[in-house]
Amino acid sequence: MSTKVAVHHDEHHDHPKGMKHWFTTTNHKDIGTMYLIFSLIMFFVGGLMILAVRAELFQPGLQLMKPEFYNQLIGNHALIMIFAALMPAATGFANWMIPLQIGAPDMALPRINNWGFWLLPVAATLLILPFILALFGVGDGGAATGWTLYAPLSVQGGMGVDFAIFAIHILGVSSVLGSINVIVTIFNMRAPGMTLMKMPLFAWGWLITAFLLVATIPVLAGAVTMLLTDRHFGTHFFDAAGGGDPILFQHLFWFFGHPEVYILLLPVWGFMPQILQTFSRKPIFGYKAQVFSLIAIGILSLVVWAHHFLTAGMPVPALLYFMYSTMSISLPLAVLFFCWIANIWKGALTFETPMLFAIGWIILFGIGGLTGLVLADVAADAQYHHSYFVVAHFHYTLFVGGIMGIMAGVYYWLPKMTGHMYNEKLGKLHFWLTAISFNLTFLPQFFVGLAGMPRRIPDYALQFAEFNAISSVGAFILGLSQILFVYNVIACARGGKKATDKVWEGAEGLEWTLSSPPPYHSFSKQPTIK
Numbered sequence: 254m255s256t257k258v259a260v261h262h263d264e265h266h267d268h269p270k271g272m273k274h275w276f277t278t279t280n281h282k283d284i285g286t287m288y289l290i291f292s293l294i295m296f297f298v299g300g301l302m303i304l305a306v307r308a309e310l311f312q313p314g315l316q317l318m319k320p321e322f323y324n325q326l327i328g329n330h331a332l333i334m335i336f337a338a339l340m341p342a343a344t345g346f347a348n349w350m351i352p353l354q355i356g357a358p359d360m361a362l363p364r365i366n367n368w369g370f371w372l373l374p375v376a377a378t379l380l381i382l383p384f385i386l387a388l389f390g391v392g393d394g395g396a397a398t399g400w401t402l403y404a405p406l407s408v409q410g411g412m413g414v415d416f417a418i419f420a421i422h423i424l425g426v427s428s429v430l431g432s433i434n435v436i437v438t439i440f441n442m443r444a445p446g447m448t449l450m451k452m453p454l455f456a457w458g459w460l461i462t463a464f465l466l467v468a469t470i471p472v473l474a475g476a477v478t479m480l481l482t483d484r485h486f487g488t489h490f491f492d493a494a495g496g497g498d499p500i501l502f503q504h505l506f507w508f509f510g511h512p513e514v515y516i517l518l519l520p521v522w523g524f525m526p527q528i529l530q531t532f533s534r535k536p537i538f539g540y541k542a543q544v545f546s547l548i549a550i551g552i553l554s555l556v557v558w559a560h561h562f563l564t565a566g567m568p569v570p571a572l573l574y575f576m577y578s579t580m581s582i583s584l585p586l587a588v589l590f591f592c593w594i595a596n597i598w599k600g601a602l603t604f605e606t607p608m609l610f611a612i613g614w615i616i617l618f619g620i621g622g623l624t625g626l627v628l629a630d631v632a633a634d635a636q637y638h639h640s641y642f643v644v645a646h647f648h649y650t651l652f653v654g655g656i657m658g659i660m661a662g663v664y665y666w667l668p669k670m671t672g673h674m675y676n677e678k679l680g681k682l683h684f685w686l687t688a689i690s691f692n693l694t695f696l697p698q699f700f701v702g703l704a705g706m707p708r709r710i711p712d713y714a715l716q717f718a719e720f721n722a723i724s725s726v727g728a729f730i731l732g733l734s735q736i737l738f739v740y741n742v743i744a745c746a747r748g749g750k751k752a753t754d755k756v757w758e759g760a761e762g763l764e765w766t767l768s769s770p771p772p773y774h775s776f777s778k779q780p781t782i783k
């Protein structure tokens with residue numbers, strides 16, 4: 254028996270043209286595209302901020318800016334990269350792919366979907382506005398507290414902290430709306446026969462991501478609201494003199510902050526196996542093992558938060574608990590790594606740009622994972638804490654695991670989204686420049702960190718000079734290389750060689766999971782359930 258799944262019927266509606274179209278669209282592909290474009294723009298805003306930081310750190314001795322402004326750049330770089338670049342990119346893919354992968358005509362809540370997106374530019378404006386106001390002599394610039402907004406510094410900080418708090422509230426509303434939409438879509442809109450254990454792994458990764466967001470964003474919203482009332486309404490939640498506790502803020506923040514790391518990674522872990530199987534011409538290895546590992550990591554990520562402040566003072570049993578629970582995440586994560594490697598093992602490999610990014614991603618993200626294991630060690634962490642080693646570690650996880658992963662997805666799906674092929678030569682050049690300059694930037698940071706250089710300082714001792722110079726040169730090459738990416742994406746969207754139905758020669762219907770209905774056509778056709 255064969256059941257035809259509902260096809261798109263957008264053509265039959267009268268759509269407004271121009272900007273009004275984008276403000277009112279409920280089409281999941283349109284909204285997905287807006288998320289991806291927004292993400293790309295903010296990637297450059299956050300990138301420019303950190304290039305100014307790397308310019309300051311090029312050599313010891315203050316050169317370019319006041320320490321206060323330096324701190325503002327560091328904190329807002331992180332806020333923008335996490336909330337305005339990485340999360341929207343993953344949400345953009347969710348909008349594009351989840352309905353197609355599970356055989357739904359659109360997302361379940363299309364108008365909320367539109368609203369969820371348009372909250373983002375508002376929040377991003379709030380993050381950037383204090384910098385612009387400061388140019389006109391109003392206020393003292395953005396939050397200078399780091400993205401973590403730790404009390405008591407953030408209680409005393411300037412106007413920028415209020416902007417950051419309000420931006421986080423709006424970003425949180427946007428994320429929760431998007432997450433509810435993903436959960437409702439997956440639970441209610443799957444095509445007949447598409448059971449949960451047949452869903453493509455990307456939908457699984459996002460389902461778990463959505464639950465994590467719903468569980469943790471309200472805690473962050475509560476924490477920054479308490480911060481707001483401490484700042485302006487005389488409460489003392491985080492003020493020891495008034496009976497409060499500054500460490501409480503760290504607990505609340507990282508109860509959100511640690512799962513946030515997995516929120517950024519789970520969607521990528523979801524689609525990466527699809528890329529690996531396409532370019533190794535082998536079905537996904539260990540589908541069920543991967544699903545259960547994703548779930549296990551999602552659950553574990555909720556109970557390990559205090560490893561971010563092991564040195565803040567905790568009873569020994571708590572220290573041991575947070576150490577062992579953190580380390581236990583490496584078990585399901587290792588299962589995933591072995592599945593990815595087994596997927597390409599003895600495959601008929603070809604190395605198109607998405608595959609280059611995928612393989613570079615496995616290797617470099619592996620370094621991020623292993624150095625995380627090192628940091629989880631309570632005894633050793635006393636040495637590493639607040640050093641540049643931590644900065645290097647989380648860029649191997651978040652720049653590689655997040656951004657390079659997203660780039661693999663962009664190159665993989667771009668032909669299907671635009672109907673055109675991107676320039677393969679430019680894509681490969683972009684990969685090699687990115688991978689090499691990334692290592693040039695962040696490998697030295699492991700060494701200066703181990704040698705004792707603290708993070709979040711605008712100046713440093715003379716013995717760290719060489720490694721910092723190398724790191725700054727690497728960062729500028731890394732930044733410039735991304736222009737190739739933008740050029741390639743825009744050129745692909747505007748024209749070029751037509752993409753074929755199958756796009757990737759080796760895919761042959763293996764694009765999703767073998768157990769799922771393979772969509773053999775372009776994305777505008779729905780899969781047929783046999």
Ligand code: CU1
Nearest residue numbers: 511514560561
């Ligand atoms: Cu963490």
